Amino acid sequence: MRKKRRSHLTVAALSVVALLATACGGDTGGGDPGAGGGVEGPTITVGTVDFAENRILGQIYGQALEHAGYDVEITENIGNRELVAPQLEDGNLDLIVEYTGNALRFERGGEDVEIRDEQEVYDALNEAYADKGLTALRMSEAQDVDAVVVTKETAEEHGLERISDIAGFEGTFRFGGGPECETRLSCFKGLEEVYGLDNVEFVPLDVAGPITVEALKSGEVDGANLFTTQSAIVANDFVVLEDDQQLQLPQNIVPVIRQEIVDAYGDDLVSLINEITTSLTTESLTELNAKVEIDQEDPDAVAEQWLRENGFLEE
Amino acid sequence: MSPVLAQASGGIRWSWIGDNLDDIWEATVEHLWLTGIAMVVGFAIAMVLSVLAIRYRRLYGPITATTGVIFTIPSFALFFVLAPFTGLTVLTAEIGLVLYTLLVLVRNTVAGLDGVPEDVKEAARGMGYTRNRLFLEIELPLALPVIIAGLRIATVTTVGLVTITALITFGGLGRFILDGLQQNLFVPKLVVGAVGPTVLALVLDGALLLVQRALTPWSRRAAA
Amino acid sequence: MVAPGGRLMDAIVETFRWLTDAASWTGPRGVLARSLEHLWISLVPLASAMAVAIPAGVLAGHHRRGQAVGAAISNLGRAVPSLALLVFGLLLSVRVLGLGFSFWPIVFTLFFLALQPLFTNSYTAVREADPALLEAARGQGLSERDVLLAVELPVASPVILTAVRITAVQVVATAPLGALAAGGGLGRFIIDGFGQKDDGQMLGGVVLVAVFALLVEFAITRLERRVVPGPLQGRTDAAAVVATGRAN
Numbered sequence: 001m002r003k004k005r006r007s008h009l010t011v012a013a014l015s016v017v018a019l020l021a022t023a024c025g026g027d028t029g030g031g032d033p034g035a036g037g038g039v040e041g042p043t044i045t046v047g048t049v050d051f052a053e054n055r056i057l058g059q060i061y062g063q064a065l066e067h068a069g070y071d072v073e074i075t076e077n078i079g080n081r082e083l084v085a086p087q088l089e090d091g092n093l094d095l096i097v098e099y100t101g102n103a104l105r106f107e108r109g110g111e112d113v114e115i116r117d118e119q120e121v122y123d124a125l126n127e128a129y130a131d132k133g134l135t136a137l138r139m140s141e142a143q144d145v146d147a148v149v150v151t152k153e154t155a156e157e158h159g160l161e162r163i164s165d166i167a168g169f170e171g172t173f174r175f176g177g178g179p180e181c182e183t184r185l186s187c188f189k190g191l192e193e194v195y196g197l198d199n200v201e202f203v204p205l206d207v208a209g210p211i212t213v214e215a216l217k218s219g220e221v222d223g224a225n226l227f228t229t230q231s232a233i234v235a236n237d238f239v240v241l242e243d244d245q246q247l248q249l250p251q252n253i254v255p256v257i258r259q260e261i262v263d264a265y266g267d268d269l270v271s272l273i274n275e276i277t278t279s280l281t282t283e284s285l286t287e288l289n290a291k292v293e294i295d296q297e298d299p300d301a302v303a304e305q306w307l308r309e310n311g312f313l314e315e
Numbered sequence: 316m317s318p319v320l321a322q323a324s325g326g327i328r329w330s331w332i333g334d335n336l337d338d339i340w341e342a343t344v345e346h347l348w349l350t351g352i353a354m355v356v357g358f359a360i361a362m363v364l365s366v367l368a369i370r371y372r373r374l375y376g377p378i379t380a381t382t383g384v385i386f387t388i389p390s391f392a393l394f395f396v397l398a399p400f401t402g403l404t405v406l407t408a409e410i411g412l413v414l415y416t417l418l419v420l421v422r423n424t425v426a427g428l429d430g431v432p433e434d435v436k437e438a439a440r441g442m443g444y445t446r447n448r449l450f451l452e453i454e455l456p457l458a459l460p461v462i463i464a465g466l467r468i469a470t471v472t473t474v475g476l477v478t479i480t481a482l483i484t485f486g487g488l489g490r491f492i493l494d495g496l497q498q499n500l501f502v503p504k505l506v507v508g509a510v511g512p513t514v515l516a517l518v519l520d521g522a523l524l525l526v527q528r529a530l531t532p533w534s535r536r537a538a539a
Numbered sequence: 540m541v542a543p544g545g546r547l548m549d550a551i552v553e554t555f556r557w558l559t560d561a562a563s564w565t566g567p568r569g570v571l572a573r574s575l576e577h578l579w580i581s582l583v584p585l586a587s588a589m590a591v592a593i594p595a596g597v598l599a600g601h602h603r604r605g606q607a608v609g610a611a612i613s614n615l616g617r618a619v620p621s622l623a624l625l626v627f628g629l630l631l632s633v634r635v636l637g638l639g640f641s642f643w644p645i646v647f648t649l650f651f652l653a654l655q656p657l658f659t660n661s662y663t664a665v666r667e668a669d670p671a672l673l674e675a676a677r678g679q680g681l682s683e684r685d686v687l688l689a690v691e692l693p694v695a696s697p698v699i700l701t702a703v704r705i706t707a708v709q710v711v712a713t714a715p716l717g718a719l720a721a722g723g724g725l726g727r728f729i730i731d732g733f734g735q736k737d738d739g740q741m742l743g744g745v746v747l748v749a750v751f752a753l754l755v756e757f758a759i760t761r762l763e764r765r766v767v768p769g770p771l772q773g774r775t776d777a778a779a780v781v782a783t784g785r786a787n
Contacts, residue, residue, distance in 0.1 A: 052497055075484055077493055078403060082736040092402055179734030204731055205721045210499050211640060215721070220639055296328065296501040298335075298494075387708060387752035389715040389726065392745045395733045399546060468617075475620035482719075492626055500630065509623030516618035 039069040041264045047084055047093035050077040051207055052292040052299060053144060053229060053285060057097040059303030061255055064276055064312045070269070076299075080180055080207065081106055088258065089132055095257045100125055100139055101249025102146070102186050103256070112185055112194070118250040125254075133259045137273050140253040142280040144229040146186045148175070148241045154222055155239040162244040166197050169222070173200045176215050177225030178207030187225050190247045229282060231290035253280055279310050331503040339488070339507060346487025346515060349477045352409055354470055357416030364417065365424035366450075375425065382418035390415060390476050394483050408480040415476055416469040423465025427458030456531070463527040467520050474516040478508065488512050553739030554746065563743065568727070570747065577724035577751060581711045584646045588653035588706075593699060596661025600695070601687050609662050616655025621713055624648045629720050645717025645724075649710045656709070660702030664695035700766065704759040711752045715744070725751060 044065060048058030055076055066072040075093065078084050085106060087093045100121050105113055107128035115121050118139075126136050148163050155161070158169050166173050181187035182202045191197050203221050205212045213232045215221045223241070226233060233240060255273055262270060284306070291302045307313045332339070368375040385393075393411045401407040431454045439453045455462075478489025486493070488511035495504030557563050564570040599609055628647035632638045668691045676690045715726025725747045732741025 050493065050497065055497075075403070077481070077484055077490065079482070080734060082734070083398070083403070087403065090402070092404075179731040180736075182731070183735045183737075203721075204718075204727065206496075209497055211721045213499075214633055214640065218637075218639055220641060292497075293499050296498045298331075298498075384749060384753070387712045387749050388745055389712055389729070389748060391719070392715060392726075392729045392741075392748070395729065395741060396745060399550070399738065471617050475618070475622075478620040478622045481622075489620065489622060492622055496626070500634065505626050505630070509620070509626060512620045512623065513615070513618045516620075517614060520614065520618070 038071065039265070039268075041070070042094075042261065043071040043073055044094045044261055045073045045075060045092065046095045047078050047087060048074065048076045048097070049080055049084055051209065051227075053227070053289050054097055055299040056288050056292060056303050056306075057253065057280075059300045060306060061095060061097065061273060061276060063300070063303055064272065064307055065269070067307075067313055068268075068272055070265070080178070082180060088134065088256065091258065091260075094261045095255060098136065098254050098256045099144060099251040100136070100254050101251045102184075103136075103254070104128065104249065105185060110183070110185060110189075113249060116246055116249060118252060121250050122252065122254070129256070134256055135259050135262055136254045136256050137270060138254075138277050140277045140280045142229075142253045142282045142285050143251045144227045144253065144282070144285060145243075145248050145251045147226055147228050147233075148191070148223055148243075149216065149226045149233060149238045150223045150241060151216060151219075152237045152239055155241075160239070160241055162242040163191070163195055163247070164244050165241070166191070166195070166200065166223070169199060171199070173197070173223060174203050174221045175200050175223045175225070176203040176205040176212055176221035178212075179204050180207075181225050186248060194245055194247045229285040229289055231286065231293045234286075235290075235294060253277070253285070276310075276312065327502045329503055331501075332507060339491075339511070342486075342488045342490060343511065343515070345485065346474070346477050346489075346512065349405075349408060349412065349480065349485060349487055350470065350473050350515075350519070352405075353412035353416060353473050353477075354466070356409065357413045357420060357469065357473075358466065360413065361417055361420030361424055364421050365428065368421065368425050369428055378421060379418065382414075382421060385414050386418050390479050391482050394480060398483055403483050405485065407483055408477075408485045412473055412476055412480070416473060419469045419472070420462075420465050423468075424458070424462050427461030427465075428454055430461060431457045459531050460527060463523060463530075467523045470519050470523060471516045474512050474519060478512050488515070550738045550742055553737075554742040555739075557737075557739030557743040558746065563740070570725075570728075573723065573725050573727055574747070574751065577711070577714055577726075577748075580642065580645050580717060580722065580724050581649065581707070581714050581755075584649035585653055585703075585707055585710050588650050588657055589703065592654045592657035593661045596658040597665050597687070597692065597695070597699075599658075600662040600665030601683075601691060603666060609659065613655055613659040616651075616659075619651075621648065621652060621716055624651050625716055625720060627651070640721050641723060644720050645714060645722040648717065649713060652713060653706050653710055656702055656706045657699075661695065661699050664698035664702075665691050668694045696766070697763070700759070700763050704756060704763065707759055708752050708756050711755050712748060715748055 044062075046058050046062040046065075048055045058074060058076070062072050062074040078087065081098075081102070084093065084096055088096055100118070101113070104121055104125045105111070107125065113121070113124070115124060122136065122139050129136055148166075150160055159165060160169070175188055175191065177187050182204065183189055185193065188200070188202045191200050203215070205215055205221070205224070208224075208226045208230060212221075212224045212226065213236065216224045216238065217236060226238070228240065232238065255277060257273070288302055288306060291297045292299050304313070364378050368378050390411055393414070394407060397407045397410055401410065435453065435457070436449060439449050444453065477485070477487045478492060480486050481489040481493045488508055490508070491504040491511070492508035495501045495508060498504065562569075566572065596609075625644065625648045628644040628651070629640060631647050632643035633640050636643070665687075672690060672694070673686060676686050681689065714724050715729055717724060718726030718730040725744055728740050728744025728747065732738065732744055
């Protein structure tokens with residue numbers, strides 16, 4: 001009902017079958033339920049990256065648009081930014097939810113970015129997007145930042161409060177994160193290059209998922225990359241080390257959309273999206289994440305509930 | 316507002332399964348589609364390759380060697396390799412799935428056709444059968460049990476491989492495995508993602524066995 | 540989809556570059572270290588599965604019992620997706636046994652994966668030994684134990700060895716799956732290369748896994764030639780393979 005992937009697949013499947021001249025099947029009725037008073041125009045394909053928060057946010061925007069009558073498809077669980085970004089440029093996706101700082105760094109080929117002011121980062125991002133036919137709509141006050149996290153015991157035992165303190169860690173500081181963390185400046189690469197730490201070793205885990213949390217708890221790594229809005233941090237009494245060298249850029253939540261879609265639908269679409277963006281706060285993000293990661297509710301249900309509570313789904 | 320960060324709600328929420336039967340059904344349909352397309356396309360290609368391999372013997376070695384090497388590539392790697400070229404599309408999923416069916420299908424089809432006794436073919440030729448008629452009416456039916464045995468193995472394999480396409484956003488029931496991992500090892504989803512395809516594979520395997528029995532009533536002895 | 544030809548050439552060049560870069564091969568996360576890991580995470584489950592499944596299959600085949608159970612194991616073993624086995628291995632290692640996830644999850648996974656082809660083929664090989672041969676052996680007054688050890692096992696050995704070879708290749712080719720759950724071995728290059736959009740590393744990893752699998756196949760084939768009695772050679776593949784073939 002909310003995952004529209006089936007109709008998408010059915011079309012593709014039918015074309016493959018038709019191609020083989022094994023013509024059969026016909027219309028499988030994967031049509032478009034719900035969505036009263038449809039808005040004429042192209043389908044908006046929302047893409048989400050494979051971690052809870054991004055999936056919730058993608059569902060929030062996707063469901064709200066669908067409810068407002070737009071034709072929406074949600075493609076969930078795409079690997080990471082390295083995979084999603086080209087899909088957006090190629091037009092296979094129309095809307096994704098980004099984080100301003102990391103998106104800007106990515107657009108600049110992973111180079112360091114000197115700016116640290118929220119608005120400046122946002123403007124720079126839109127500049128980078130302009131000739132790609134993309135637009136970052138209004139950004140949210142809500143932020144979710146890459147963090148270096150250790151257990152309370154590790155922090156106390158080794159006197160760690162700031163990331164710089166890792167330099168004084170006896171032995172090798174094993175740092176866990178998703179595979180892409182190793183080559184990202186916002187993550188492991190930043191520890192080496194910005195903080196100049198030479199006693200750190202990278203351990204590839206999952207993207208801030210259960211494996212990372214488990215590795216941290218069981219001591220298989222000394223520190224790990226988690227995101228500041230992640231419920232696991234509070235739930236496990238983890239300590240977020242202070243980013244004293246300002247490695248991290250501001251990471252405001254921002255919906256990124258293809259300009260074509262904006263042109264096709266105009267102000268109604270933009271103002272609906274902006275309204276949602278404005279309603280998001282860092283606290284509410286943390287809460288939503290906890291519902292998925294700890295209470296094990298489904299991202300689409302959590303998103304729907306939030307939309308209801310915030311008045312986006314009333315008839 | 317619900318209490319933030321309450322400890323994991325006691326017990327496993329099995330009711331998730333009952334509450335989400337529509338999603339599970341949808342995923343099952345996707346799973347069947349992905350499997351079905353792969354089997355139809357794979358079978359068509361395998362038949363062509365098999366006929367080629369039988370008419371031109373020296374092709375058999377290279378064909379099985381190539382499909383055999385493909386077999387040693389982990390499927391997720393193949394999907395990853397294809398993704399930059401064909402995108403996160405159903406085409407990427409199907410190319411991978413089809414490639415993995417070929418080894419078993421070609422091997423069994425060739426073995427089945429080779430197994431048709433020479434004297435039977437001789438007798439048919441004596442009765443004036445043309446080469447094509449001989450193939451369609453004598454060789455193919457007699458080879459059917461072994462060919463279907465290959466189809467059964469390939470189908471079971473494909474159902475399993477479909478779960479892995481979850482990594483490129485498909486996956487059928489397999490997507491629940493990835494979901495469950497993200498949701499702090501949410502057991503009901505993991506179980507649906509694991510048990511669902513297993514049941515699907517067994518059902519399809521059984522169905523193909525019945526098809527074979529119906530098509531070849533003379534052959535009670537099914538090839539393993 | 541822009542200029543696929545150019546992209547393909549780039550990918551090949553990058554793969555070649557990665558594979559020939561000395562830096563890819565050395566260090567604790569280089570090819571050499573990862574190959575050793577790969578060998579280890581394949582060998583441990585393969586050896587343990589052999590120790591369990593072959594005797595069980597041989598005994599079941601000898602007593603001509605457990606046909607229904609055998610068939611069920613065989614069907615079920617093939618039907619469970621490898622990704623599901625990995626999740627099971629992960630839960631077992633991390634949640635139940637508290638063994639962490641860098642090594643044991645994939646070892647459990649591959650162990651369960653290897654059981655089915657080894658058991659099925661050992662069982663079938665022994666059961667299908669020529670009844671006349673057994674008759675003759677028993678007629679000469681051989682005990683059941685001797686029949687098993689001196690007649691059935693030698694006759695079955697080529698099929699069993701073939702099953703070991705096929706299973707070994709399958710285990711080696713499936714081991715990379717472990718890297719999805721933070722495991723080591725050559726799969727790391729594939730997962731890391733994919734995550735980092737480093738095509739050279741990813742494709743290099745794929746090449747390495749394939750080469751590794753072919754080397755294992757080659758080595759066991761050589762072993763088969765030495766161990767299997769001459770007259771029994773070369774007649775076993777079809778029988779064993781049909782009951783096994785599976786990609787992961």
